[in-house]
Amino acid sequence: MVACFEAGIKLGALFHQFVGMPVGPANVELVERAIESCVKLQPFVENVEVRISREKLGEKVSGFGYTSLSPEMLEVRVTVSFEDCRVKAVLRWVEELKYPLMEVVRVERAGRE
Amino acid sequence: MVACFEAGIKLGALFHQFVGMPVGPANVELVERAIESCVKLQPFVENVEVRISREKLGEKVSGFGYTSLSPEMLEVRVTVSFEDCRVKAVLRWVEELKYPLMEVVRVERAGRE
Amino acid sequence: MVACFEAGIKLGALFHQFVGMPVGPANVELVERAIESCVKLQPFVENVEVRISREKLGEKVSGFGYTSLSPEMLEVRVTVSFEDCRVKAVLRWVEELKYPLMEVVRVERAGRE
Amino acid sequence: MVACFEAGIKLGALFHQFVGMPVGPANVELVERAIESCVKLQPFVENVEVRISREKLGEKVSGFGYTSLSPEMLEVRVTVSFEDCRVKAVLRWVEELKYPLMEVVRVERAGRE
Numbered sequence: 001m002v003a004c005f006e007a008g009i010k011l012g013a014l015f016h017q018f019v020g021m022p023v024g025p026a027n028v029e030l031v032e033r034a035i036e037s038c039v040k041l042q043p044f045v046e047n048v049e050v051r052i053s054r055e056k057l058g059e060k061v062s063g064f065g066y067t068s069l070s071p072e073m074l075e076v077r078v079t080v081s082f083e084d085c086r087v088k089a090v091l092r093w094v095e096e097l098k099y100p101l102m103e104v105v106r107v108e109r110a111g112r113e
Numbered sequence: 114m115v116a117c118f119e120a121g122i123k124l125g126a127l128f129h130q131f132v133g134m135p136v137g138p139a140n141v142e143l144v145e146r147a148i149e150s151c152v153k154l155q156p157f158v159e160n161v162e163v164r165i166s167r168e169k170l171g172e173k174v175s176g177f178g179y180t181s182l183s184p185e186m187l188e189v190r191v192t193v194s195f196e197d198c199r200v201k202a203v204l205r206w207v208e209e210l211k212y213p214l215m216e217v218v219r220v221e222r223a224g225r226e
Numbered sequence: 227m228v229a230c231f232e233a234g235i236k237l238g239a240l241f242h243q244f245v246g247m248p249v250g251p252a253n254v255e256l257v258e259r260a261i262e263s264c265v266k267l268q269p270f271v272e273n274v275e276v277r278i279s280r281e282k283l284g285e286k287v288s289g290f291g292y293t294s295l296s297p298e299m300l301e302v303r304v305t306v307s308f309e310d311c312r313v314k315a316v317l318r319w320v321e322e323l324k325y326p327l328m329e330v331v332r333v334e335r336a337g338r339e
Numbered sequence: 340m341v342a343c344f345e346a347g348i349k350l351g352a353l354f355h356q357f358v359g360m361p362v363g364p365a366n367v368e369l370v371e372r373a374i375e376s377c378v379k380l381q382p383f384v385e386n387v388e389v390r391i392s393r394e395k396l397g398e399k400v401s402g403f404g405y406t407s408l409s410p411e412m413l414e415v416r417v418t419v420s421f422e423d424c425r426v427k428a429v430l431r432w433v434e435e436l437k438y439p440l441m442e443v444v445r446v447e448r449a450g451r452e
Contacts, residue, residue: 001114001117001217001220001286002117002217004114004115004117004118004121005117005118005120005121005200005202005215005217006121007118007248008117008118008119008120008121008123008125009121009122009124009125009215010121010125011122011125011153012121012122012124012125012126012127012129013125013126013128013361014129015126015246016125016126016127016128016129016130016131016246017129017360018362019245019294020241020245020246020297020356021243021245021356021377022352022356022377022378022380022381023377024380024381024382026376026379027373027376027377027379027380029210030369030372030373030376031376032374033369033373034366034369034370034373035370036359037365037366038360038362038366038368038370038372040365040366041361041362041363041365041366041402041404041405042403042405043405044360049423053325055140060324061323061324062323062324062325062381063323063324063325064323064382065380066380066381067324068245068297068326069226069244070296070302076149077158078342087118089118090243096173096289097288097289097290098287098288098289098293099288099289102118103118104114104118105114107130108131110376110389115402116271126248128249128359129359130258131249132244132358133243133354133355133359133408133410134243134264135239135243135264135265135267135268136264137267138268139263140260140264140267140268143256143259143260143263144260144263144264145258145286146256146260147253147256147257147259149405150252150253150256150257151247151248151249151253152248153252153253154248154252154253154290154291154292155248155251155290155292156290156353165420173437174437175436175437175438176435176436176437176438177267177268177269177436177438178267179268179356180437181410181439182409184359185294185411208401210401210403211399211400211401211402211406212401212403214406215233224305227340227343227443228343228443228444229428230340230341230343230344230347231343231344231346231441231442232347232429232441233347233349233370234343234344234346234347234348234349234350234351235343235347235348235350235351235441236347236349236351237347237348237351238347238349238350238351238352238353238355239351239352239354239355240351240353241355242351242353242354242355243356243357251412261359275385296343313344315344328344328348330340330344332340333340
């Protein structure tokens with residue numbers, strides 16, 4: 001329960017802190033690593049992977065060679081552990097819903113699974 | 114579990130979207146209502162109350178009559194319901210930790226409590 | 227010069243503070259007024275109008291009935307005065323550039339124009 | 340005039356995009372470089388230096404080993420060029436005003452100075 005709550009915090013925080021950030025081919029990897037570094041600082045985070053879709057980035061790039069980070073581009077996987085519970089959650093764009101869906105994809109408990 | 118995850122999303126999102134927002138005595142109530150309106154749009158939210166501490170706002174106000182919304186000022190209560198589960202969670206500044214703590218304060222299940 | 231600098235600050239600030247904010251038909255007017263209230267607090271602002279395109283909002287609304295405020299939706303006019311100089315600047319989406327263009331549209335000096 | 344406007348945009352944007360970002364001793368350098376990379380993407384930017392005060396960061400760090408990027412910590416210098424005009428502007432915390440002051444510190448025109 002706490003692990004699920006904490007996983008939700010991480011995804012909600014990441015989305016709303018970084019959407020709007022200037023991003024382009026020149027800094028996309030640095031931006032991914034910086035966002036990951038921010039998530040890793042937060043309590044109970046075991047792992048995080050942030051990926052900005054190069055394909056969607058390419059479609060969005062403006063006449064000035066960059067764009068703002070938009071919900072469609074973000075793919076995030078985060079693993080949070082609290083006491084004997086480990087939760088994996090993801091953020092991904094679901095085109096049919098036009099929505100950046102955040103969901104728990106796995107819950108593991110120590111000793112059982 | 115889903116309700117806890119969703120409650121976490123709401124608090125993480127609110128904090129990281131709105132910290133930094135210009136706020137002063139002239140617009141603090143409007144800002145509180147606008148933030149609440151944003152949370153209420155999100156899935157599974159039953160209720161939300163956002164309070165910006167007038168005392169802390171007063172201490173922070175700059176020579177220009179306003180400041181940026183800071184973590185210390187925010188007091189939030191949110192209630193999220195998913196299926197038979199209702200979760201109440203809060204965000205409040207904890208001075209000893211120098212941290213905007215987010216925590217689940219109540220979990221209710223339909224028929225039991 | 228100072229007035230132009232200050233006008234730039236206001237538009238850059240607005241864009242990067244509020245893009246990502248949850249918005250839908252239910253709160254769009256409140257969001258417009260709240261953003262305006264934030265800009266009005268800032269130094270040297272004489273007037274500001276924020277408009278979120280209802281047409282673009284309608285296109286973007288997700289399966290959950292709302293979306294995140296995106297660069298395409300924002301139309302802003304701000305007037306900043308410093309000493310004898312008044313600057314009007316705008317933020318608007320330019321589809322050909324795929325870019326939220328910010329530009330000075332008028333500079334007036336007291337006594338002349 | 341355009342260069343001043345553009346310099347204002349960069350500082351307003353930076354402040355409102357990144358305030359609130361999780362930062363601690365472990366990622367502060369990466370955060371500085373990532374913010375710089377975002378500013379460099381923007382039109383007419385010739386140079387930018389972002390510094391997060393280690394002293395203020397140390398004072399603010401929470402019981403969890405990190406904090407949110409706050410206005411007090413930011414020191415930024417940006418140089419913007421447009422046509423024959425180069426503008427240097429800074430963002431720095433002014434304690435007496437309790438305010439993150441943004442100001443133009445130099446304007447140069449080609450051929451003269």
